[in-house]
Amino acid sequence: xxxxxxxxxxxxxxxxxxxxxxxxxxxxxxxxxxxxxxxxxxxxxxxxxxxxxxxxxxxxxxxxxxxxxxxxxxxxxxxxxxxxxxxxxxxxxxxxxxxxxxxxxxxxxxxxxxxxxxxxxxxxxxxxxxxxxxxxxxxxxxxxxxxxxxxxxxxxxxxxxxxxxxxxxxxxxxxxxxxxxxxxxxxxxxxxxxxxxxxxxxxxxxxxxxxxxxxxxxxxxxxxxxxxxxxxxxxxxxxxxxxxxxxxxxxxxxxxxxxxxxxxxxxxxxxxxxxxxxxxxxxxxxxxxxxxxxxxxxxxxxxxxxxxxxxxxxxxxxxxxxxxxxxxxxxxxxxxxxxxxxxxxxxxxxxxxxxxxxxxxxxxxxxxxxxxxxxxxxxxxxxxxxxxxxxxxxxxxxxxxxxxxxxxxxxxxxxxxxxxxxxxxxxxxxxxxxxxxxxxxxxxxxxx
Amino acid sequence: xxxxxxxxxxxxxxxxxxxxxxxxxxxxxxxxxxxxxxxxxxxxxxxxxxxxxxxxxxxxxxxxxxxxxxxxxxxxxxxxxxxxxxxxxxxxxxxxxxxxxxxxxxxxxxxxxxxxxxxxxxxxxxxxxxxxxxxxxxxxxxxxxxxxxxxxxxxxxxxxxxxxxxxxxxxxxxxxxxxxxxxxxxxxxxxxxxxxxxxxxxxxxxxxxxxxxxxxxxxxxxxxxxxxxxxxxxxxxxxxxxxxxxxxxxxxxxxxxxxxxxxxxxxxxxxxxxxxxxxxxxxxxxxxxxxxxxxxxxxxxxxxxxxxxxxxxxxxxxxxxxxxxxxxxxxxxxxxxxxxxxxxxxxxxxxxxxxxxxxxxxxxxxxxxxxxxxxxxxxxxxxxxxxxxxxxxxxxxxxxxxxxxxxxxxxxxxxxxxxxxxxxxxxxxxxxx
Numbered sequence: 001x002x003x004x005x006x007x008x009x010x011x012x013x014x015x016x017x018x019x020x021x022x023x024x025x026x027x028x029x030x031x032x033x034x035x036x037x038x039x040x041x042x043x044x045x046x047x048x049x050x051x052x053x054x055x056x057x058x059x060x061x062x063x064x065x066x067x068x069x070x071x072x073x074x075x076x077x078x079x080x081x082x083x084x085x086x087x088x089x090x091x092x093x094x095x096x097x098x099x100x101x102x103x104x105x106x107x108x109x110x111x112x113x114x115x116x117x118x119x120x121x122x123x124x125x126x127x128x129x130x131x132x133x134x135x136x137x138x139x140x141x142x143x144x145x146x147x148x149x150x151x152x153x154x155x156x157x158x159x160x161x162x163x164x165x166x167x168x169x170x171x172x173x174x175x176x177x178x179x180x181x182x183x184x185x186x187x188x189x190x191x192x193x194x195x196x197x198x199x200x201x202x203x204x205x206x207x208x209x210x211x212x213x214x215x216x217x218x219x220x221x222x223x224x225x226x227x228x229x230x231x232x233x234x235x236x237x238x239x240x241x242x243x244x245x246x247x248x249x250x251x252x253x254x255x256x257x258x259x260x261x262x263x264x265x266x267x268x269x270x271x272x273x274x275x276x277x278x279x280x281x282x283x284x285x286x287x288x289x290x291x292x293x294x295x296x297x298x299x300x301x302x303x304x305x306x307x308x309x310x311x312x313x314x315x316x317x318x319x320x321x322x323x324x325x326x327x328x329x330x331x332x333x334x335x336x337x338x339x340x341x342x343x344x345x346x347x348x349x350x351x352x353x354x355x356x357x358x359x360x361x362x363x364x365x366x367x368x369x370x371x372x373x374x375x376x377x378x379x380x381x382x383x384x385x386x387x388x389x390x391x392x393x394x395x396x397x398x399x400x401x402x403x404x405x406x407x408x409x410x411x412x413x414x415x416x417x418x419x420x421x422x423x424x425x426x427x428x429x430x431x432x433x434x435x436x437x438x439x440x441x442x443x444x445x446x447x448x
Numbered sequence: 449x450x451x452x453x454x455x456x457x458x459x460x461x462x463x464x465x466x467x468x469x470x471x472x473x474x475x476x477x478x479x480x481x482x483x484x485x486x487x488x489x490x491x492x493x494x495x496x497x498x499x500x501x502x503x504x505x506x507x508x509x510x511x512x513x514x515x516x517x518x519x520x521x522x523x524x525x526x527x528x529x530x531x532x533x534x535x536x537x538x539x540x541x542x543x544x545x546x547x548x549x550x551x552x553x554x555x556x557x558x559x560x561x562x563x564x565x566x567x568x569x570x571x572x573x574x575x576x577x578x579x580x581x582x583x584x585x586x587x588x589x590x591x592x593x594x595x596x597x598x599x600x601x602x603x604x605x606x607x608x609x610x611x612x613x614x615x616x617x618x619x620x621x622x623x624x625x626x627x628x629x630x631x632x633x634x635x636x637x638x639x640x641x642x643x644x645x646x647x648x649x650x651x652x653x654x655x656x657x658x659x660x661x662x663x664x665x666x667x668x669x670x671x672x673x674x675x676x677x678x679x680x681x682x683x684x685x686x687x688x689x690x691x692x693x694x695x696x697x698x699x700x701x702x703x704x705x706x707x708x709x710x711x712x713x714x715x716x717x718x719x720x721x722x723x724x725x726x727x728x729x730x731x732x733x734x735x736x737x738x739x740x741x742x743x744x745x746x747x748x749x750x751x752x753x754x755x756x757x758x759x760x761x762x763x764x765x766x767x768x769x770x771x772x773x774x775x776x777x778x779x780x781x782x783x784x785x786x787x788x789x790x791x792x793x794x795x796x797x798x799x800x801x802x803x804x805x806x807x808x809x810x811x812x813x814x815x816x817x818x819x820x821x822x823x824x825x826x827x828x829x830x831x832x833x834x835x836x837x838x839x840x841x842x843x844x845x846x847x848x849x850x851x852x853x854x855x856x857x858x859x860x861x862x863x864x865x866x867x868x869x870x871x872x873x874x875x876x877x878x879x880x881x
Contacts, residue, residue, distance in 0.1 A: 038516060041517070045800070047802050109840060
């Protein structure tokens with residue numbers, strides 16, 4: 001170890017090998033069978049359970065927890081996966097503290113909800129470890145569906161369509177499938193190559209062909225797909241990144257947080273991944289938190305998240321904000337960048353405090369500077385390369401009902417489509433529901 | 449601090465907590481540890497007749513029923529009476545009693561059902577210095593197949609006969625231990641009384657199979673692929689034991705017969721309940737087997753605190769206090785009307801009361817779109833199930849309707865005490881004149 005946390009600049013190897021292993025180990029390891037039974041026993045088996053209503057994929061949570069409590073985690077996994085085929089990943093990355101666990105009556109009663117997320121992981125991991133894929137395909141329909149994007153929405157739709165007996169081809173611009181599950185989530189939430197293992201497990205249903213390295217607009221066109229398939233589902237996510245639009249944004253050391261996270265996820269030996277001594281992350285969402293926390297875990301000395309609005313305005317949950325704080329990340333609220341200073345590479349970022357006015361957020365005259373040798377932009381992603389002819393709503397593909405776009409025979413879901421929160425679990429629900437609608441239109445709609 | 453010393457049929461002990469005749473009292477080593485821990489008395493594990501010792505199985509002797517987090521709710525056992533030589537047991541009993549003169553030491557006995565066997569064993573135990581004998585007419589497994597234990601306890605005539613022999617051949621106080629594996633516990637208790645027993649102790653264990661191994665299709669505990677019924681004990685059997693104790697305490701034929709309460713006593717509160725229903729002391733086994741002898745310290749401090757709070761100075765103040773309130777169904781006040789009330793501030797909106805009432809009871813709880821649960825007084829029969837399944841202590845309570853208040857369900861005003869014996873629907877009702 002030649003470098004340390006104090007080494008100036010953006011360098012690799014700031015920590016000892018053990019530190020990397022510890023820092024990036026599974027943040028919430030799987031419960032063992034006894035822990036799971038004890039955790040499951042806390043569930044009250046509520047009538048018309050609030051947790052189930054809060055789940056975007058409407059998993060029957062009381063039922064699956066009871067199945068764990070009675071020693072049948074495999075049956076529990078079937079209950080989960082029948083609603084959410086990526087239940088394994090969602091168990092790891094769902095912000096349960098703002099979904100099912102937030103409304104758990106034990107949260108209401110004692111501020112200590114049933115550990116729904118960890119129980120879900122126990123069930124799905126148990127089944128997947130056995131190599132069991134619990135679903136089979138219906139008789140072949142002879143229909144072909146194209147799915148664009150092998151992220152949560154695309155995989156969810158592809159699986160449901162294949163299960164219904166359709167032939168599915170999934171196109172994805174990257175070399176690996178999984179979308180944000182593979183490239184966009186903090187490493188310690190999904191360790192041991194789980195994202196790829198889950199994709200492989202999902203594809204065991206059969207009837208799904210994945211074509212990696214084929215991006216819409218670059219390698220394929222919507223017109224081709226419409227001509228070659230009976231239906232198209234668009235789920236390519238948000239490939240663009242918002243710019244800061246301040247002076248000096250182009251200096252060395254300023255990068256997109258999503259690219260940093262993706263690179264980290266694809267780096268086998270994290271001691272080779274350079275990180276700054278003073279890292280500044282601009283933004284207030286999960287991407288900002290994931291970039292900041294992982295910078296800290298890579299050995300950055302000072303990591304600061306700067307967000308233009310107050311704590312309540314951050315889209316990262318309070319749980320995530322607390323996690324960042326526990327990891328030693330400082331969060332500055334109500335400040336926006338006005339300039340990136342430096343001589344070639346970034347040296348400092350200048351911020352102005354903001355204030356809320358009737359006309360919106362305004363910059364005040366009071367400014368401050370943060371030392372920085374690495375700056376990550378995490379102020380939102382944008383839709384890129386939308387095919388002509390699709391109606392757009394609020395910067396996303398406009399959809400009605402279960403993902404129907406303005407173009408007949410074309411559906412959309414996940415982050416690229418309007419409506420819903422940009423969460424893995426929401427994407428899975430949208431993919432599933434669009435698939436059901438596509439299926440209905442390909443079969444029932446045939447005669448009508 | 450309340451005085452916990454008890455005098456049970458002339459046997460004195462510093463507290464009413466005895467260890468029951470069972471594995472924890474099989475040896476001098478264990479019993480010394482028990483006395484050091486503070487137990488007031490011990491009933492030594494059952495001695496058999498002289499001769500080749502009893503043989504036990506060499507596989508598992510216990511089966512268990514677990515609650516959440518492996519909390520032991522009940523244990524059954526297929527262990528027989530002591531498998532150590534009679535001489536050794538007698539020598540050890542004498543040694544322990546000499547060193548702990550202030551503790552109660554009672555010897556449990558089980559020998560074949562003939563006069564000579566009993567005469568002989570009584571002679572053997574007499575010079576140990578033990579305080580009394582307990583006749584094991586309860587053990588439901590193994591020994592019963594040989595005509596002893598519950599095989600005797602299930603035939604009142606045998607109980608009376610053997611008890612009579614014991615009183616004839618010994619001056620020691622005699623406790624008859626009863627089996628619950630019988631339809632009416634009062635009959636064996638009456639027989640014991642007729643035979644001259646100084647007290648009864650109950651319950652012995654309940655015939656049971658704790659579980660079935662679903663891979664090997666064998667009952668637990670399993671010995672080489674086979675299982676047999678064993679005696680069930682522990683917290684799970686307490687309600688059964690309480691009822692049997694109460695039946696004997698309130699029966700005219702057995703009223704006043706001293707009772708040693710046994711069956712799932714785990715805490716001071718359990719002990720107090722047994723005593724309130726007429727037990728002069730309690731005997732404990734499963735709780736000690738689960739947690740060790742130290743639990744007696746909680747029992748002593750808990751009972752003392754309770755008695756202090758109630759202004760009771762001696763255990764005699766507690767014994768039997770609840771007996772007058774145990775009655776027959778026909779005497780329950782049919783004009784006592786209550787309605788469930790849900791405390792909306794305490795409610796956590798789990799909906800268990802609603803599911804229970806809607807699916808399995810009287811459809812007397814309404815659920816609104818925002819998950820507010822309210823009782824429909826015009827449907828509520830006061831069954832109590834909502835309160836029982838509610839996970840929040842004190843959230844649901846039962847409100848007693850005042851005299852003259854209209855019961856919304858029946859449209860009738862609440863009247864004064866009236867029971868089934870005078871109810872118009874009762875064909876054999878006696879007109880109250």
